[in-house]
Amino acid sequence: MPIVRGRNIEILFSAAEIARRNLELARDIAAREFHDLLVISILKGSFIFAADLIRCMHGAGLAPEVEFILISSYGAGTESGAVKILRDIDAAVAGRDVLLVDDILESGNTLKFTRGLVLGRGARSVSIAVLLDKRGRRQSGIEAEFVGFACPDRFVVGYGMDAAHTFRELPFVGAVTD
Ligand code: IMP
Ligand code: MG
DSSP, X not given: OOEETTEEEEEEEOHHHHHHXXXXXXXXXXXXXXXXXXXXXXXXXXXXXXXXXXXXXXXXXXXXXXXXXXXXXXXXXXXXXXXXXXXXXXSOOTTOEEEEEEEEESSSHHHHHHHHHHHHTTOSEEEEEEEEEOGGGOOSSOOOSEEEEEOOSSOOBBTTBOBTTBOTTOSSEEEEOO
16 A cells, blocks of 8 residues: 555555556547537646546547636535635637536535536537546535546545645555555
8 A cells, every 4th residue: 555645555546557447538528520510628637537528538539628626615515515716717608619628526515506607608518527426425415427437435635635735645545544
């Protein structure tokens, strides 16, 4: 078991497994024949997944435009579930097919908010790709069209995801065990 910052990390999804799955996801995305595709990476947690996925999408013959939105959610799991934009995208979305990319779909509050935002600006369609789906925690009716892996109900870190701003750099997804 890797030790990082003095903590034991159990590997849940290895770098190799993730790389293989990203190739499959990119092929699934390419099969949809999206038009004028705009990928929106939801920061911060999705930055590594988005970086790998768009390169796999290139390999699958796609040429998306890429944007970033910084969203803060005040406590998935709290009574408010309030979500707010900290840094918006620059591109216009009207008439375009949009693919939202996030690390984890948990309560669904973040993606419900972001999907509503983009649809409200006139996107032709909005699809969702997430690396991990914590299905048991859903509070909204949101589902992702493209899911890397079903995630156990544990707090995970790595591959962009953090615990109190640490562990984003890990090339795998893991859980702190001590
Ligand atoms: P929700 O779907 O709005 O509840 O929020 C999901 C967001 O919460 C994800 O985009 C992550 O940023 C964060 N998150 C949820 N579960 C975890 C976890 O286990 N580790 C790290 N971040 C998480
Ligand atoms: Mg996030």
